[in-house]
Amino acid sequence: MTALLRTIGLRKAFGGLQVTAGVDLDLRDGEIHALIGPNGAGKTTLINQLAGEIAPDGGRIEFLGRDITRRPAHARARLGLARSFQRTSLLPAMTVMDNALAAALANHGRPWGVFRAARRDAVLRAAAQAALELTGLADAAARPVAQLAHGQRKQLDLALALIGQPKVLLLDEPTAGLSPAEGREMVALLENLKGRWPMLLVEHDMDAVFALADTLSVLVAGRIVATGAPQDVRADARAQAAYFGDEINA
Amino acid sequence: MDATLIASQLVNGLQLGLLLFLVAAGLTLTLGVLDYVNLAHGAFYMLGAFFSASLLELTGDWPLSVLLALPLLGLTGLITERLVARPLYGKSHLAQVLASFGLLLVIGALAMLIWGAEGRAIALPHALRGQARLFGVVLPVYRLVIIAAALAVAALLYVLLHHSRFGVRVRAAAANPRVAQALGIDTHRLHAMLFALGAMLAGLAGALIAPITEASLAMGAQVIIIAFVIIVIGGIGSLRGAFVAALLAGLIDTFGRAFLDTLLARVLPLEAAETAAPALSAMSIYILMALVLIARPRGLFPPPARGGAA
Amino acid sequence: MRNWRAGLEIALLAALAAMPVIATVTAQPFWLDVATRLAILALAAAGLNIILGLGGLVSFGHAAFYAIGAYAVAIPAHHALYGGADWLASSNGLFHVALAVAAGALFALVTGALALRTKGLHFIMITLAFGQMVYFLLNALEDYGGDDGLPVDQRSELPLMSLDDPLHLFGLSFALLAVVLAFTWRLKNAPFGLALTASARNARRMRAAGLNVFTVRLAAYVLAGAITALAGALAAEHAAFVSPAMAEWTRAGELMFMVILGGAGRVLGPLTGAAAFVVLEELLSSWTVYWHLPFGLLLIAVALMQARRAA
Numbered sequence A: 001m002t003a004l005l006r007t008i009g010l011r012k013a014f015g016g017l018q019v020t021a022g023v024d025l026d027l028r029d030g031e032i033h034a035l036i037g038p039n040g041a042g043k044t045t046l047i048n049q050l051a052g053e054i055a056p057d058g059g060r061i062e063f064l065g066r067d068i069t070r071r072p073a074h075a076r077a078r079l080g081l082a083r084s085f086q087r088t089s090l091l092p093a094m095t096v097m098d099n100a101l102a103a104a105l106a107n108h109g110r111p112w113g114v115f116r117a118a119r120r121d122a123v124l125r126a127a128a129q130a131a132l133e134l135t136g137l138a139d140a141a142a143r144p145v146a147q148l149a150h151g152q153r154k155q156l157d158l159a160l161a162l163i164g165q166p167k168v169l170l171l172d173e174p175t176a177g178l179s180p181a182e183g184r185e186m187v188a189l190l191e192n193l194k195g196r197w198p199m200l201l202v203e204h205d206m207d208a209v210f211a212l213a214d215t216l217s218v219l220v221a222g223r224i225v226a227t228g229a230p231q232d233v234r235a236d237a238r239a240q241a242a243y244f245g246d247e248i249n250a
Numbered sequence B: 001m002d003a004t005l006i007a008s009q010l011v012n013g014l015q016l017g018l019l020l021f022l023v024a025a026g027l028t029l030t031l032g033v034l035d036y037v038n039l040a041h042g043a044f045y046m047l048g049a050f051f052s053a054s055l056l057e058l059t060g061d062w063p064l065s066v067l068l069a070l071p072l073l074g075l076t077g078l079i080t081e082r083l084v085a086r087p088l089y090g091k092s093h094l095a096q097v098l099a100s101f102g103l104l105l106v107i108g109a110l111a112m113l114i115w116g117a118e119g120r121a122i123a124l125p126h127a128l129r130g131q132a133r134l135f136g137v138v139l140p141v142y143r144l145v146i147i148a149a150a151l152a153v154a155a156l157l158y159v160l161l162h163h164s165r166f167g168v169r170v171r172a173a174a175a176n177p178r179v180a181q182a183l184g185i186d187t188h189r190l191h192a193m194l195f196a197l198g199a200m201l202a203g204l205a206g207a208l209i210a211p212i213t214e215a216s217l218a219m220g221a222q223v224i225i226i227a228f229v230i231i232v233i234g235g236i237g238s239l240r241g242a243f244v245a246a247l248l249a250g251l252i253d254t255f256g257r258a259f260l261d262t263l264l265a266r267v268l269p270l271e272a273a274e275t276a277a278p279a280l281s282a283m284s285i286y287i288l289m290a291l292v293l294i295a296r297p298r299g300l301f302p303p304p305a306r307g308g309a310a
Numbered sequence C: 001m002r003n004w005r006a007g008l009e010i011a012l013l014a015a016l017a018a019m020p021v022i023a024t025v026t027a028q029p030f031w032l033d034v035a036t037r038l039a040i041l042a043l044a045a046a047g048l049n050i051i052l053g054l055g056g057l058v059s060f061g062h063a064a065f066y067a068i069g070a071y072a073v074a075i076p077a078h079h080a081l082y083g084g085a086d087w088l089a090s091s092n093g094l095f096h097v098a099l100a101v102a103a104g105a106l107f108a109l110v111t112g113a114l115a116l117r118t119k120g121l122h123f124i125m126i127t128l129a130f131g132q133m134v135y136f137l138l139n140a141l142e143d144y145g146g147d148d149g150l151p152v153d154q155r156s157e158l159p160l161m162s163l164d165d166p167l168h169l170f171g172l173s174f175a176l177l178a179v180v181l182a183f184t185w186r187l188k189n190a191p192f193g194l195a196l197t198a199s200a201r202n203a204r205r206m207r208a209a210g211l212n213v214f215t216v217r218l219a220a221y222v223l224a225g226a227i228t229a230l231a232g233a234l235a236a237e238h239a240a241f242v243s244p245a246m247a248e249w250t251r252a253g254e255l256m257f258m259v260i261l262g263g264a265g266r267v268l269g270p271l272t273g274a275a276a277f278v279v280l281e282e283l284l285s286s287w288t289v290y291w292h293l294p295f296g297l298l299l300i301a302v303a304l305m306q307a308r309r310a311a
Helices: A043-051 A073-079 A096-107 A122-134 A150-162 A180-193 A206-212 A230-235 A237-249 B003-034 B041-059 B062-088 B093-115 B141-162 B165-175 B177-182 B187-213 B219-234 B239-267 B270-295 C002-017 C019-025 C029-054 C063-082 C093-115 C121-140 C166-189 C191-201 C203-208 C213-239 C249-262 C269-287 C292-310
Strands: A003-014 A017-028 A032-036 A058-063 A081-083 A168-172 A199-202 A215-220 A223-228 B131-134 B137-140
Touching: A003 A043, A017 A032, A017 A043, A017 A058, A017 A199, A017 A215, A017 A223, A032 A043, A032 A206, A043 A073, A043 A081, A043 A168, A043 A199, A073 A081, A073 A096, A073 C203, A081 A150, A096 A122, A096 A150, A096 C191, A096 C203, A122 A150, A150 A168, A150 A180, A150 C203, A180 A199, A180 A206, A206 A230, A215 A230, A223 A230, B003 B041, B003 B137, B003 B141, B003 B165, B003 B187, B003 B219, B003 B239, B041 B062, B041 B093, B041 B187, B041 B219, B062 B093, B062 B187, B062 C292, B093 B219, B093 C121, B093 C249, B093 C292, B131 B141, B137 B141, B141 B165, B141 B187, B141 B239, B165 B177, B165 B187, B177 B187, B187 B219, B219 B239, B219 B270, B219 C121, B219 C249, B239 B270, B270 C093, B270 C121, C002 C019, C002 C029, C002 C269, C019 C029, C019 C166, C029 C063, C029 C166, C029 C191, C029 C213, C029 C249, C029 C269, C063 C093, C063 C121, C063 C213, C063 C249, C093 C121, C093 C213, C121 C249, C166 C191, C166 C213, C166 C269, C191 C203, C191 C213, C203 C213, C249 C269, C249 C292, C269 C292
Parallel strands: A032 A199, A032 A215, A081 A168, A168 A199
Antiparallel strands: A003 A017, A003 A058, A215 A223, B131 B137
């Protein structure tokens, strides 16, 4: 099966530091591909390059068979490449519903209306409502973002990514900063979404990774050092040395 | 276009550019280090002119009047920093713009109360009024004096920022305010000193230009925008950029006014050239800014990105 | 607080609408003159409110649009009366207004496309510089009076009304203001308004949600420029005079003051802001020639309060 999202020899350096050092990565349809690695391995930088916020120095990014290496962030999102943010990125001082409506505008092709209220637009409302229901936020729709618990903010961040009916989800540490209970809730939520959206999942929580991932890649110092089925990678001595060992000792 | 004319325009352009650098230097320092937009910076330029005019009436000694204006300007800088600027560090640029615009109006009105609505002419000592022959070209002495003085100040400024403890602190604070604070640098004092330094530089420029243009209330509001354009071209926070851009602006503006009509007349009908030339030369530095920004949105010499909290 | 403010806004709108009656009853045509000026300034501020209030972009060159609109009336009228430039000469008010709006929109399109490549501080200064560019350009137009400005010796001709009649001119200004404010009200809650305000709050998220933030902002900038140019056209009719001073950056600062004082992004904010400005100016300047002193102090106070509230 061909990859939906693929990087070929992706490279990025900040100053003298090679943060992405020739990454080849495939995300296949229907799978959750988890990306793990120690802090500073370049996981978020990789996500930001995939999403189009940082331009790579070299290499290529292909999405749905197209070269998107030079496309701006919004154009990638319109093609169906959606992302969540490690530290949630929401619209403060707005309600949950307005956050969802705003996120729905472009991907539902209607950011230009100047007369009818967005809240009365049936298409936008339906899209927003559906995403909020999927992420368990339907009851919180009228609440301002400032009143949400951290777990709910993470859920909303995910909802905003889902709203455009994307083809691929890039999730940057969806359980980061969550309490154990909130974390379990998030994992259950993602399990529920599994199969409907292929995901590239950056995650620190190993329980979450082994519960969710079909494929596991280990990124160390900007390089993929191991990739394969989670059980195989776990057995891989190099990966253990590079990552699991640290984690256990920490 | 003979050589004498070109040489004298070159001197005029250099003189204008160097004075603009003195104004832009303080502005780019306060923006780069304090992240504070100071529209009232032009008021220091105006005050420099009026201070020296009044001091000249008191002392009768022109060089002394310029020197004595400097501590007054520094004091004005300290007062305005404490009252208006400091509460707005780290706040929105919009609030800074509004407040410093208000301050500009306040200083303007106070200046009108003190000196009246009319301008003040400043008479130079005889020795500075004449012409001098330099490299076979006759040039006004005073413009050469301005160039020499401004170059000396620019050199002093360079030494101060690159070879003194003060400079080390300023650059540390510019690179990373939090680290600077953690290193025990008294940032409040540093900010106040920088502000005062900027006020003195701008005021010196005003005092130096006043014998040519006379001191007027409007001069502050006019110069501030050009100074902003210069630091945008040079790269916000870059002193070197401000220097290069100020000279560019001074030369382009002067040469545009002097020669653009003749140049345009070679490619356009005379009447069209005479209409277009003043308009184009008046806009020349803004066009320069637009061109620079198309090629380099962060200016010619963008300083490295600020570390830590910005 | 919110209700108090909304009440004030509605009362002001009503008072402005009733001004012709008040001026007639009190036999003080001066009041109608002030009301017309207020309506025109509020319209200019309403333009700025779209980009600054809703879009969160500190456009500091907005006076340029005002001047462009004004000269779009004065120049064709000048040629219609004194000959020359046949392609441009016209005394038709509809043409004048169309030209003002088109010129404002075009200037906004060109300068906005450049300025919006930058953000924050750069955006402020670049819009400021473009505004100043217009100021110097107008100063250099010797054929149109240069820095002395250009009188509008014959007001524009419109069907069904005479702009020489202060009542008609007020009616037109007020009607256009009402239309623009009503439009802003719809716009604010419509998808485009939501895209604009959401981008002001978090442009990164909106890009991730597929929005071309640059185009949305550029469209808002063009709209804002066109509206303020329309106000400038009315100002030319009202004063029967245009001058480069209309483009001066201090005027842009005053427009910003109006938008902020009225409440950035509030639909009727430009009205209260302009009213406050006009009242202050009339009051203070009748009281002292040094009226910039209290006005400047007030600006500082507003800014310090705004910064405290935002913190």
